[in-house]
Amino acid sequence: MFNSRNLSPALYYLFFSGEPEQQQRFFKELHFISIAILTFGLASWTITFSLTQPRASLDYANAALAATGMLIGLVMAAYAKSLQAIIVSGTISVLFIGFGFRVLMLGTEDPAFWVLPLGVMITLTTAPIFSGIAYYLGVSLGVWAILGLGHFPVHAQRADEYWPVLAVTISVIIGLALNIYFLVLRINNYRAQRDLATMAYTDGLTGLNNRRMFTQSARALQHTAQLPAFFLMIDIDDFKKINDAYGHDAGDEVLKKIADVIAGLSGDHLCGRLGGEEFAVIYQGEKQAACAFAAQLVDSVEAAFVPERKVSISIGLAELLKEVDLSHSYRRADESLYVAKKSGKNRYVLNAA
Template sequence: MPKIKYKPEVLHLVVVVAIALFITLATILIYNTTSSINKGVNQYSDRLASQKSDLIKNTISYEVKTLINFSACLSNYKTIPENVIVKDITALENSMTTAEAVFIADADGDVIASKNVTMNVSHREYFRNSIKGKICVSKPMYSEPDGKMVNFITVPIYGDYKRIIGIVVGVYNEHIFSDMLDMSFSGIENDSNGYILNNNGEVIMHGNYVLGDDVPQFDSFFSSELLSDVSETDIATVRDNFMKVGSSGIIKTTYNNERYVILYDGFSEIDNLHYLVIAKEDVVSAQTNSFITKNISMYIFFIVILLLVIIAYILIVRFTFKRLKNANEHISRIAYVDSLTGYSTWDKFVLDAKKLLQYEYRRYALVSFDIDKFKAINDMYGHDEGNRVLKLIADTVNRNIENTETFSRINSDNYYILMLYHDDSQISERIRNLIQAIEYEITEFVPVLSFGVYRILDSNESIRRMGDLADIAKRTVKYGDDSAYAFYTESMLESMREEKRIENEMQNALDMHEFCVFYQPKVSLDGNVNLTGAEALVRWIKDGNVISPGKFIPLFERNRFIVKLDFYIMDQVCIKIKQWRNYYKDLLISVNMSRVHLKDPQFAEKLYSICASHNVSPSNIEIEITESAAYESLETLV
């Protein structure tokens, strides 16, 4: 039998190949691990950027939708009298909280506005674009005629056969959007610059450049010095993405020896706008620096001593996965865990609610509740105690829901519960039980809780919309003496709109003396039927129609306009007493006053001052308040 020869060169080759293979595999694994962490950080960064951009994107999208809805009502505006159109424009301006003004420009650029102005905007770029059928958001420019720096949002007006007959223009102070763009990226002040760009990368809006001279200012993003370190290929990719609706991405660059992360996120409803934020990389991904350094050190050490590198490799893999797990947990905790209560944030609530609503055989309601006058509780007991109460309420809710339900503290003292139910009586019973449980836990004071319930009929409806409708129901029971709840009905939405209309008109009605005082006589029954006094009753007379006090008095008590109205009535009564003085010397007039006044220590002094200004004796006036209100404020009255 021939002897097998030992060939050390073969063994050496095998060892070299094994080492090379091991190094290759180790390199690939280390690279993939590092890439995974970087990808996680990028996803985290993108998620935070999306959260920060939602406010301004939603604001602009809402304004666009409002203008689109208005333009849809103008398809035949050429046949409508101009004074009617001006009235509609004024009503729209009063209902919009963000826009400074709204006007219409016809196909020739001539303007119709709520103010009496003569102006033609056909030379404006936003007019030329929008008259071609585009929805446009303009760069800041001087407005005519007041000369302010404003942004214009424009939408076309379509007539018959989809023919464009004009445009609707919303005017917005540039500071409204620049302040929104100055939001903090990481929770640290002055850590990022925000912009709104068009498809070509031109700046439409910008924040206040809080990063200062660290980042060069630019009119066009693609010509900025900030991109000097970015390859032409990557820039071309970003250009392509800017031409797509709703596209997003991340770029990393170096400027003045400082690393920056640039994140962009396109508008889904406006096809030529993108939100862009610039932040220093160490703000976004500082947690990766030490890990990358350790990987490089361990890799060099692996080249020197194979055995130690193998051990180190095992340790680094374990360490890497632990760091990756911790990073993911940290990201999830920031986005999904409320730092105050330890339970779900709004984002987590939305995700969980959508999953639960997929089960069509289950009936769910969205319950919204909060603590009445929680600010007063904070002021009286301190913010630490207020935070303790919020945590206590969250713990109590958590103990009183099932595994097939979820809840979240949305903000401040506002909570949402996605609640299973069979009928309304079951919801009512659970709310009463929850009120009792919370009152049992909070011993320092008796909380007054207001609940609103929205029965979910369409599981595809947005969670935000569901919450808004539950909030509307909640508002109908707020500021009562005891905890209460209400179920949402369509009439509540109409009532809210009616209340908004009344609030828009109340001050003007007071100035125009539309609130009239009527006097219900009081006579003695001693046989002579003598007039002994009268009760002053207020009625709102508008356009010849009498508005019932039940429609405006409760609203005025909630928004405290009742204070102005009561003093106005008192003034009118004094005038009438002075007129009747020669005919009825000892006439006693009763005046109803709201309980709101009982919290004012200067109330009596103010009443006396009104009497004195008309030279009327206070003995001729009798103030009436409800018995329950008097007992509540007995100390003040005494």
């Protein structure tokens, strides 16, 4: 299966598969639709078979083969766990649907008469299943080949001799348009939801987790962390003076620069902006390591602004306790931060209580 991330923009929609999260989202959207469409195709064939059987000479062996193939494709779709599995199961089922209708068509007096209506019906109905233009185009052309092989309506030397080919061409174009429309719709919907999630959980100025995301993740860590964890409450010293002296644009630059320092040093440890000039980190590790990390943050922030201006931070630390609400650790870290401010700023204080 092609990976669209390795393709040029011109081929993005041709072999579309998307990033893992996007594939999973598309799979959830397509799973029910594919099952419904493939079930409809099998039901339509079964009804047509029951109506055709008394008046036609059918190849029952091929009819049984077609029914088996359709059932296999439908079962695969029902138990599919990925977008790729949907494409594979859809391909198998649709091609066998085309083959099944060819079997019924050959049992009629004029098989060529049914090629165009059957081909149009199958190719247009199945357009939403395939996430990728090349996959749909290949399957639709395969259906036309199965139905039309040896029985394509040809009106040579007649005024309407090009109409059958025109009908096939138009149906393929319409099917492609539908396929592209559904694909673009799903892509735009995914991107809109992703952007909304980003706005809902990311701080717009610094790019860090916002207060909501940080709090949710911190609560989850309370119950899942295997190591001791410490809550670091971080506040920029005299931030109002920076805004008053240099303006709010300069203040925003200070916020972003400090956020970069925090994010760079935090690595896999949870960090975020709580609002205003307050930041926070959940450090997972022993007490000595947490204190060393806090000291490194203090020194790194001060060094990041030399020689432009003097900017520093104060940090309050408290152990993240599992048996109490997050607000308890938050309050204890805030108390430590208050002590750090009163003790001269540009330092960290650990709440030993």
